[in-house]
Amino acid sequence: MFSYILRRIVGMVPILLVITVIAFLFVHLTPGDPIRIMYGAEIDQETYQQMRAREGFDDPMVVQYGRYMMNMLQGDFGISYRTRSNVSDEIIRRFGYTFVLTVLSMIWALVIGITVGIISATRRNSWMDRTGMVTTITALSIPEFWFGLMIMQIFAVQLGWFPTSGSGTWIHLMLPSLTLGFGVAATIVRFTRSSMLEVLREDYVRTARAKGQSERVVVWSHVLRNALIPVVTMSGLQFGFLIGGAVVVEQVFAWPGLGSYLIDSILNRDYPVIQALILLFSFQFLVINLLVDISYAWLNPQIRYH
Amino acid sequence: MTLYNAQAPFWLFMRKFLRQRFAVSAFFVLLLIMGVGIFGPWIAPYDPHRPVTAQYADRGIDVSQLTRQNLAVEGVLSDGNRLAQADLPQINVSSDNRRIANIRRTRTGVNVIAQSAGHTRAHVESGDVASGLDIRVVGEVLLGDVEPGIAQLRILAPDTSVEPGAEFQLDLQALRTNETELEDLAAVQAFAEEHVSPPEPTSSSGFQTSATAEEPEGGVIWRSLNEDVAEVSDEGVVRFLADGEGLIQAQVGGVKALIQFQVGDAAVEPRLVSLSLSDREIELTDAYKHQRPSERHWFGTDHQNRDILSRVIHGTRDTLMIGFVSVAIGTVVGTFLGLLAGYYGGRLDSAITRMTDILLAFPGILLAIAVIAFLGAGLINIILAVAVFTVPVFVRIVRASTLSLKEMTYVEAARSIGVRDAVIISRHIFPGTLSVIMVYLTMRIGVAILIGAALSFLGLGGDITAPEWGSMLSAAKDNSSTVFHATFFPGLAIVITVLSFNIFGDGLRDALDPKLKE
Numbered sequence: 001m002f003s004y005i006l007r008r009i010v011g012m013v014p015i016l017l018v019i020t021v022i023a024f025l026f027v028h029l030t031p032g033d034p035i036r037i038m039y040g041a042e043i044d045q046e047t048y049q050q051m052r053a054r055e056g057f058d059d060p061m062v063v064q065y066g067r068y069m070m071n072m073l074q075g076d077f078g079i080s081y082r083t084r085s086n087v088s089d090e091i092i093r094r095f096g097y098t099f100v101l102t103v104l105s106m107i108w109a110l111v112i113g114i115t116v117g118i119i120s121a122t123r124r125n126s127w128m129d130r131t132g133m134v135t136t137i138t139a140l141s142i143p144e145f146w147f148g149l150m151i152m153q154i155f156a157v158q159l160g161w162f163p164t165s166g167s168g169t170w171i172h173l174m175l176p177s178l179t180l181g182f183g184v185a186a187t188i189v190r191f192t193r194s195s196m197l198e199v200l201r202e203d204y205v206r207t208a209r210a211k212g213q214s215e216r217v218v219v220w221s222h223v224l225r226n227a228l229i230p231v232v233t234m235s236g237l238q239f240g241f242l243i244g245g246a247v248v249v250e251q252v253f254a255w256p257g258l259g260s261y262l263i264d265s266i267l268n269r270d271y272p273v274i275q276a277l278i279l280l281f282s283f284q285f286l287v288i289n290l291l292v293d294i295s296y297a298w299l300n301p302q303i304r305y306h
Numbered sequence: 307m308t309l310y311n312a313q314a315p316f317w318l319f320m321r322k323f324l325r326q327r328f329a330v331s332a333f334f335v336l337l338l339i340m341g342v343g344i345f346g347p348w349i350a351p352y353d354p355h356r357p358v359t360a361q362y363a364d365r366g367i368d369v370s371q372l373t374r375q376n377l378a379v380e381g382v383l384s385d386g387n388r389l390a391q392a393d394l395p396q397i398n399v400s401s402d403n404r405r406i407a408n409i410r411r412t413r414t415g416v417n418v419i420a421q422s423a424g425h426t427r428a429h430v431e432s433g434d435v436a437s438g439l440d441i442r443v444v445g446e447v448l449l450g451d452v453e454p455g456i457a458q459l460r461i462l463a464p465d466t467s468v469e470p471g472a473e474f475q476l477d478l479q480a481l482r483t484n485e486t487e488l489e490d491l492a493a494v495q496a497f498a499e500e501h502v503s504p505p506e507p508t509s510s511s512g513f514q515t516s517a518t519a520e521e522p523e524g525g526v527i528w529r530s531l532n533e534d535v536a537e538v539s540d541e542g543v544v545r546f547l548a549d550g551e552g553l554i555q556a557q558v559g560g561v562k563a564l565i566q567f568q569v570g571d572a573a574v575e576p577r578l579v580s581l582s583l584s585d586r587e588i589e590l591t592d593a594y595k596h597q598r599p600s601e602r603h604w605f606g607t608d609h610q611n612r613d614i615l616s617r618v619i620h621g622t623r624d625t626l627m628i629g630f631v632s633v634a635i636g637t638v639v640g641t642f643l644g645l646l647a648g649y650y651g652g653r654l655d656s657a658i659t660r661m662t663d664i665l666l667a668f669p670g671i672l673l674a675i676a677v678i679a680f681l682g683a684g685l686i687n688i689i690l691a692v693a694v695f696t697v698p699v700f701v702r703i704v705r706a707s708t709l710s711l712k713e714m715t716y717v718e719a720a721r722s723i724g725v726r727d728a729v730i731i732s733r734h735i736f737p738g739t740l741s742v743i744m745v746y747l748t749m750r751i752g753v754a755i756l757i758g759a760a761l762s763f764l765g766l767g768g769d770i771t772a773p774e775w776g777s778m779l780s781a782a783k784d785n786s787s788t789v790f791h792a793t794f795f796p797g798l799a800i801v802i803t804v805l806s807f808n809i810f811g812d813g814l815r816d817a818l819d820p821k822l823k824e
Contacts, residue, residue: 015664018664026679026680029680137805137808137809137812138801138805140808141752141756141801141804141805141807141808142801142804143756143759143760143763143797143800143801143804144760145760145763145779145783146779146793146797146800146801149779149783149786149793149797150793150794150797152786152787153786153787153790153793153794156787157786157787157788157790164787240667240668240669241669243669243672244668244669244670244671244672245669245671247671247672247675247764248671248760248763248764251763251764252783262675263675263764263765263766266675266678266679266683266766267683267765267766274679278676278679281668281672282668285667285668285669286667289667
């Protein structure tokens, strides 16, 4: 097991290196001169050259990349072009917001998804199952941002139960997290249902029924326990997708997390921020994937030796 | 005799597919949507780029019909006869909030002119009587329900022909603007205390001031206009003092009515006792911004007063194009790489597989955002960005199906007689992967439309004035707390389109290859 984890971590290193190179080249390949973005388009030629030298853009690429990597390893992601503030500080400040949002969304998604999935599977082909399935395929076709705007309209504007946007309290968190969890919940419903149906066909379930155990015991102690293992691992993968969805949902509810930071920076060509966030997001996904793989391997020893 | 071979794979597929009612109806919805996409510019009722008010003149619509309304005013005499406006004494009109609606006197009645969205009251006064009306101007501001105000008052007395010394309680009925009645004095009093603010102290011309020096707060105000003949208490008890014409006025807010008594043998002429308006509740539209859905604009208009239905129709083309073109690019590139990786295996395979694994590890939307960050905002770049995350999906499925097809005996046979690799791939392997490709193609178009819309919603689509569903939502979201229709309809269009693609894809999958089912 330990060697498997080690192999996987070593395997991540080249991917991470490639991503740092891409992120580094970002500033150089994209249209727009960073010096002009930083100091304004009107500066004269002489100042321009001075600034260029001072910011280190005249050095060879390899030297610049080395410097970039050294800074990054020390946790320094540079200075934002737009606000002149330290990117790392800003990321640390905003990370908590996105983290809380995604975790709560995941809880919603798991609670709603698994409950509906179990109901659907145990009452297969009933009206509840059909409604559930129709709802999930519809849910998967609804854009998150529109769903957000609609529940904002209903629960914040019409009923006035929640604030329309902003942050600070748990109440502010409700609508954004429900919006974000909704799509993932639909995926989890489908996954739980098919996983349950598969387990319900197993021999040991038939045996349990044959020996006269009540349906409740069969479902709760024999089926659920086995059916939910893949669901939980799959949910780990969905976590990565939640972070992607957070970018959109944060924009709808003006939630001050990393997603809105990314979009603001893209619209303002604030490259150091984009660079840092791309790296951060990539790193997150690799770690999540790693954890998911490890949990798979832990649950199913066959995988470890492939 | 049949014209076709019922056992041919195509007809087998058709029969399986037609059995799925949902998928078939989704298919027809898709045909309809594509029709709208192609013929959109000819179907759309308005030009999606210009405010509708600028286009009304071309279609013979008079904006003032929306924003103005004429009312006829009639006087009610004490003998029950009606008096036309021309015969009424000087009419005065006033609006509580002129920023919302103006009211003015015309030759044939009064005219209400909407100014901006909101709710206000107006009063029409003639001589000693006045009527009220409620005005709603529908527009950007969300209007809550407002308690309908009092439109008209009617004073009731046991008898209008009395002797001096008589004393009795007057009763009052009120007609509210929603045509319901307040049945008696107590009800009117209760309503007035709760909902009617006391009238402004009128600058009196010295005609009648002494009796009403202290006005009660809110409530009903009683007043005698002929103090020598009759006097009235604050509670509406009238007492007659001498022969003559007794005139008692009741006032609630700005609404006034009279009652006339013949005291003793005095001769009296019929008098104007109340005013009646042809409409008591007026609804007008702020025609210059955020019109609500109506017959004229089924989906309403947006913040620049552009017709949303026309914009949704025009936007169909861009939205479908994002879906089709990006998935087409992704499919072609992905299929090509997948065929190569699956057929040749070895190092090429592991390089391609490694790349797809990395790309698939990222959620689609973030990958697309990263591509946009590189390329800059714009419609073409959105298409490319969506294509980039479509590629790995196709690489993976085509590679998997190539791997199994490669082992088929017919492929081995072709190879053994020296057929070139290019021919084997294109003639013997590629057709085998087609059914899987078709299924994923339909499913991915839905996803591509969703991601494309999300990107333009985030403002990454470049031109935010373009009639594209995502950008429409992006522009409308700032007003979403007050204007519902501007975000509702473009979003609904997305949902219907994507849902149709998903259901159609599901049906296609079940008909083509039930094994693919989850």
